[in-house]
Amino acid sequence: MNQSLCARHLEAAALPLIDIAGLFSPDLAERTAVAERIGAACREVGFFCVANHGVDPALQQAVFEQARAFFSQPEAGKRALDKVFSNANRGYEPLRGQVLEAGAPADLKEGFYIGEELAEDDPRVLAGRFNHGANQWPSELADFRPTMERYRDAMNALAARVMGAIALSLQLPEEHFAGFCRDSMSTLRLLHYPPQPANAAPGEKGCGAHTDFGGLTLLLQDENPGLQVWDRHSMSWIHAAPVPGTYVVNLGDMIARWTNDQYRSTLHRVVNISGRERYSVPFFFSGNPDHLVECLPTCLAAGEAPRYPAVTVEEHHREMYRRTYG
Numbered sequence: 001m002n003q004s005l006c007a008r009h010l011e012a013a014a015l016p017l018i019d020i021a022g023l024f025s026p027d028l029a030e031r032t033a034v035a036e037r038i039g040a041a042c043r044e045v046g047f048f049c050v051a052n053h054g055v056d057p058a059l060q061q062a063v064f065e066q067a068r069a070f071f072s073q074p075e076a077g078k079r080a081l082d083k084v085f086s087n088a089n090r091g092y093e094p095l096r097g098q099v100l101e102a103g104a105p106a107d108l109k110e111g112f113y114i115g116e117e118l119a120e121d122d123p124r125v126l127a128g129r130f131n132h133g134a135n136q137w138p139s140e141l142a143d144f145r146p147t148m149e150r151y152r153d154a155m156n157a158l159a160a161r162v163m164g165a166i167a168l169s170l171q172l173p174e175e176h177f178a179g180f181c182r183d184s185m186s187t188l189r190l191l192h193y194p195p196q197p198a199n200a201a202p203g204e205k206g207c208g209a210h211t212d213f214g215g216l217t218l219l220l221q222d223e224n225p226g227l228q229v230w231d232r233h234s235m236s237w238i239h240a241a242p243v244p245g246t247y248v249v250n251l252g253d254m255i256a257r258w259t260n261d262q263y264r265s266t267l268h269r270v271v272n273i274s275g276r277e278r279y280s281v282p283f284f285f286s287g288n289p290d291h292l293v294e295c296l297p298t299c300l301a302a303g304e305a306p307r308y309p310a311v312t313v314e315e316h317h318r319e320m321y322r323r324t325y326g
């Protein structure tokens with residue numbers, strides 16, 4: 001994306017818009033300058049848009065095409081890859097399969113989960129590690145798997161780069177989170193939201209209000225708005241309309257735990273009032289399952305205590321899946 005496009009969208013964007021071209025510079029000062037902007041957005045909102053992220057637009061379009069092709073299959077075809085057949089939360093999740101907002105009706109979205117590909121005889125799979133296993137792939141869509149694998153690789157690389165910037169923004173060495181980023185148990189999630197029905201039950205919506213569980217989320221949206229982000233100042237929902245060519249980046253609960261809530265994991269939801277089918281592709285960069293997430297000493301003021309006990313990435317995710325899938 002060029003500068004003029006960024007500038008034109010700057011006013012329209014409800015979330016901070018950050019040009020991250022400088023993160024690809026060999027010059028540490030340029031990377032640090034971008035990191036400072038990211039740090040300010042993390043403290044203030046916990047949500048921001050990034051432009052000049054380097055991800056191939058043709059690859060993004062291919063991901064949407066494959067997602068549409070998958071979800072437009074007859075229900076029986078999708079159900080053949082139901083998540084219930086997976087020991088690693090992979091595959092199809094039908095409409096109303098998750099309750100992201102405790103006490104609210106189930107979410108009006110259907111989804112498809114993809115993770116790192118691990119063979120059934122991998123020691124981590126044999127040991128029953130959470131979310132570790134093989135993917136379920138739709139055999140009738142020949143381009144689906146290679147497209148998603150290329151995209152997942154691109155997302156892992158971009159997320160690790162943004163984690164480097166977050167480290168810099170906290171006055172830590174850029175590689176501070178390298179152990180977290182190594183062999184991340186990331187999840188790529190394809191989502192399809194039907195238009196919000198006129199006769200929706202009270203509180204029924206695409207995605208109930210929630211914070212993301214993990215480290216970083218990189219969200220690719222189609223052109224249909226629907227995402228809403230809680231604004232603690234106005235105590236109302238910001239409508240985060242899609243900005244072409246950008247990702248929405250938001251922080252998950254683990255970064256809030258690291259920073260003792262200095263960096264925010266902010267409430268968000270989806271209401272698809274566009275009147276059209278909406279597709280989105282969040283990528284959850286969850287981190288290394290064995291990594292211990294505990295408050296960074298540099299994020300504690302004198303005499304302040306950590307708000308959260310230390311937890312491993314795996315323990316934390318196991319608990320969050322239990323809460324939202326019952």
Ligand SMILES: O=C(O)CCC(=O)C(=O)O
Nearest residue numbers: 191207212227270280282
């Ligand atoms: O579809 C979206 O825009 C957001 C989805 C989301 O918040 C999630 O899956 O955690």
Ligand SMILES: [Fe+2]
Nearest residue numbers: 210211212268
């Ligand atoms: Fe989310």
